[in-house]
Amino acid sequence: MPDLPRTHAILAEYAGRPPLSVLRGLETSARGLTEAEAEDRLLRQEADAPDGGTGRLALPRHLAHVAADPFVLVLVVLSAVTAVTRDPRGALLIGSLAVLSSLLRLRQERRAGRAAAGLRALSTTTATVLRRADPASPGVEREVPVEQVVPGDVVRLAPGDMVPADLRLLSSTGLRVDQAVLTGESLPAAKRAAWTGRPVPPPGPDAPLFDRPELCLMGTSVVSGAGTAVAVATGPRTHFAALQRDVPRAAPETAFDRGVRTVTWALVAMVAAAVPVALLFTEPGPTPWSHALLFAVSIAVALTPEMLPLVVTTTLARGAAALSRRGVIVKRLPAVHDLGAMDTLCADKTGTLTLDRLSLTSHLDAAGEPDDEVLRWARLNAWFATELVPEAAGDTMDDALLADAGPPPGDVRAVDAVPFDSDRRRATVVLRRDGRLGRDLLVTKGAVENVLPLCDRVRTPRPSPGTAAARDGEGAAARPRSWTTAGSADVPLTDDERDRLAALADERSATGERLLAVAVADRPAARRDYAPGDERGLTLLGFVGFRDEPDPSAPAALERLAGLGVALVVVTGDHPLVAVRTCRDTGLTPGRVVLGAELDDLPDAALDALLAPKDGTAPVFARVDPRQKARVVGALRRTGRTVGFLGDGINDAPALRAADVGISVTGAVDLARESADVVLADRDLSVLAHGITEGRRTFGNGVKYIRIAVTSNLGNVASMLAASVLLPFMPLLPLQVLVQNLLFDLSQLSLARDRVDPADLRGPRTFDARELARFAAVFGPLGALFDLAAFGLFWWLLEARSGAGGEALFHTGFLVENLLAQALTLLVLRGRGRRRGAPRAARTVVAAACVLALTALLLPLSPLAGPLGLVPLPLAAVPVLAAVLAGYGTTLVIVRNRFLRAS
């Protein structure tokens, strides 16, 4: 794969050349590649990819990764030490354990990987390319998965698109690209294809490529405007891929990662402490030094829940599969858990609290009276904005404006646009009309606060508006009566008038109406591209109003979320009064309303204080831009919350990435879906509630495994250490410790399929290392106590003191008792008990416990008994085992119930 200087050189070569020369160099045309050429290039591209284009780890590399696991390495070392101590059979068995556990993990991870890839494929990002059936045919737009874009493809860019390759622009309108992934710069950069006719010097080897206006690099995304470009480099050959290889960036840590890290470190500390303690305990007496070391290391292994990665992957994969059946696609497996851990959901209001079906409700002049003229200008703006930038952002408003409108008059055309974006909250088109040589007319519509300050004149109301227009018979999209803004009707905008207009807008917003201001400016035609700086000196014409009805299902869904312990924080780009009204209409009690502009002046500490939960209300953030949305999410996380962000727009992407779990919807723009961890088939809060419950179920079973494994291992190790002090020989051979550990771990894999107590689904759940420690501190010693009781009984009853045969008997008795006790532990500690309303254990768990118990009883009679150093138990052992286990089972249930009552 090319390195960074090489990708730089390839792009630099194409950057300075005229478009035609670029197309020739890539052996393509402005009408795109033919299907056959594209297929040919794709085959070559896939053959070239290190993973064969699957995106998954190749088998040998995956195997190497699994084999490098610390626990496997410990087993390998143990096997080597055993071989050195002249026990080849033991060495072979330990070696087989290493191979078995690696293969098991490999199989499970590949299965989970396949399932996750399948789920990701359900929400793939696509690119729009031009392809031709044959060289003579015209280019036709086709949506293809991003991985199928090949060099030479002509790509169309629209707002919300991820740039699918390294591209050289051929044409563009108001294109602005977010390059934060490459530059860290949050403000979008303007891109243009402009070719001056003279070759531009290519960028030097140190000049950053993202500075070049004619290059759009993979990894960046389109914020506004449109463009057509040709792909120069794709996939692993892009500048972004080379950059990643050079400086791999760690993904931000999620709630799930944090939890696993805490538990893992706690266990590593315990293991590290166990080895010297075990050595200390085994040193005296006749035990050879090498055996003592072996025993110490096997104790360390016994303490480690080595199946943790496997159990976690299995439970998550099962959770993800269950979610996909309910229309929730998980793109990153740990997001299943993060969904369950979420305690705060940030969402905008459109489509979450409202139906997202905007309808046009009013068109008013500056006095607040109905005026068709205003509607005509607003429609011209919407029509041409959509024409120039086909998938323009904020198109729900444009759609509503154009719903019953015909085409604009034939003598009007758009020459340029400064497209909508969430920072400016307005859209401008530049129109020319036949016969008006040398004049451009700017038509701007946008949020009242973002348009009014750009106006210095206002068109005064006309008498009996609407009637004249109706008589024109030109239809709603016809040319407005007065094309120029000059004339007696336009007067300078005074401060008093500004205040009055703002008050008028507030009054209507308070009813929930979403208002856009409409303004125009007549100028001498410009000979360059228009930019946001040209939106000034406008004449305000009036307003258009829309309504987005509250979603009738929202109150019930919000109640369900509240019942699950998830608080909603509304974060919207809309007007504060509209936001408050919508909250009230859906049964939410809005707390303090914070505007985006206020947010910028608020230091972190003040923001954190503002976010602290107060009297059941949550603050509402209104008129916030994309960066401010992300800041709110970051602040919530800082205050210890686990935050989900639900959004579908370009303006939501930074917040989706900043959240613990970014949630988007199938119909969202590519950028939003790409930035999300979870994609919902429908933007429906009750679907999300299902997702949260499933996440908690998954988490609940993972936690069960960790609790039971840590507790039981801790108990075992304690009893073995105690026994090694009391006995003149090791209580279990190292190999026996490992076999016992492996059998128990295998049985615990069944927990991935267990039922979960309803109590565990009620609130947000995260790993709680302290709770885990308390649990282990109570149940670990309890297990050890009964193990020691079994020792005592075996000691006297089996007369284990008498010679080597006695040792083997003791080992066998201890191993069998231990495994049977673990089967009981599995069944008892998995839940809260039937009397507390907990569901019965799943059949798989019961079966696993039975298999474990049967294996324990049959192992000493099997052919494996010899290599494992086991002997058949005498009949006298049966009552001992029965008494100890009956006592253990009963005590375990009693203590569990007490423990649960106390916690």
Ligand SMILES: Nc1ncnc2c1ncn2[C@@H]1O[C@H](COP(=O)(O)OP(=O)(O)OP(=O)(O)O)[C@@H](O)[C@H]1O
């Ligand atoms: N097509 C458009 N043309 C002009 N102005 C628009 C257009 N779409 C939206 N606006 C203005 O920009 C504001 C912010 O829009 P943005 O898309 O950031 O958030 P929103 O859709 O209003 O709110 P929400 O966050 O609830 O989805 C809108 O409230 C509106 O005033």
